[in-house]
Amino acid sequence: RKEVEQDPGPFNVPEGATVAFNCTYSNSASQSFFWYRQDCRKEPKLLMSVYSSGNEDGRFTAQLNRASQYISLLIRDSKLSDSATYLCVVKAKIGANNLFFGTGTRLTVIP
Amino acid sequence: EAQVTQNPRYLITVTGKKLTVTCSQNMNHEYMSWYRQDPGLGLRQIYYSMNVEVTDKGDVPEGYKVSRKEKRNFPLILESPSPNQTSLYFCASSTWGPPTDTQYFGPGTRLTVL
Numbered sequence: 001r002k003e004v005e006q007d008p009g010p011f012n013v014p015e016g017a018t019v020a021f022n023c024t025y026s027n028s029a030s031q032s033f034f035w036y037r038q039d040c041r042k043e044p045k046l047l048m049s050v051y052s053s054g055n056e057d058g059r060f061t062a063q064l065n066r067a068s069q070y071i072s073l074l075i076r077d078s079k080l081s082d083s084a085t086y087l088c089v090v091k092a093k094i095g096a097n098n099l100f101f102g103t104g105t106r107l108t109v110i111p
Numbered sequence: 112e113a114q115v116t117q118n119p120r121y122l123i124t125v126t127g128k129k130l131t132v133t134c135s136q137n138m139n140h141e142y143m144s145w146y147r148q149d150p151g152l153g154l155r156q157i158y159y160s161m162n163v164e165v166t167d168k169g170d171v172p173e174g175y176k177v178s179r180k181e182k183r184n185f186p187l188i189l190e191s192p193s194p195n196q197t198s199l200y201f202c203a204s205s206t207w208g209p210p211t212d213t214q215y216f217g218p219g220t221r222l223t224v225l
Binding site: 004008036041042043044045046049087099101102103104 | 146151152153154155156199201213214216217218219
């Protein structure tokens with residue numbers, strides 16, 4: 001079983017739509033959770049960390065459900081510039097810094 | 112400007128010809144790592160280093176070597192490249208542990224082994 005699983009998509013949505021991605025993780029002892037954004041052929045960049053209480057950054061909201069072992073990312077009022085691949089990332093081990101990446105969910109926002 | 116640099120950005124080589132991909136960061140980060148990214152498999156960690164002279168295997172270390180003689184540099188060495196090492200490689204650095212777990216990635220090296 002993979003450490004982190006995501007629906008690969010693609011998600012094709014019109015501008016202004018609200019879209020949500022989920023991601024599940026297998027290790028219940030996982031410590032930290034993140035969403036990264038990756039544009040085509042570019043390096044991943046941190047979008048936001050995910051906290052137990054949930055957190056919001058502008059149009060982006062991330063939530064963590066430890067009981068069900070999933071994290072979510074909600075994007076409101078989608079913009080063309082939101083088109084990218086969104087990577088779910090989990091830090092699984094205490095005392096180590098290795099991260100596990102999902103394969104990514106591809107989002108295309110259509111005019 | 113804070114950054115992670117990798118060289119070369121693109122490389123085509125032949126089976127068995129030793130190569131090194133360099134990685135350098137200017138943020139004084141303790142932690143550095145190498146990933147490879149393949150379609151359908153996502154990013155997989157090859158090796159990581161928690162500080163100078165401290166390295167350890169990630170999930171897919173076979174066929175790779177690393178060294179960490181200086182804090183800023185973390186080269187990836189392929190002693191005898193094979194076609195299954197054709198991939199997109201990313202170097203990353205971060206401070207050690209929480210609260211700052213942000214990984215800063217280099218721009219990537221696209222390697223083709225014929």
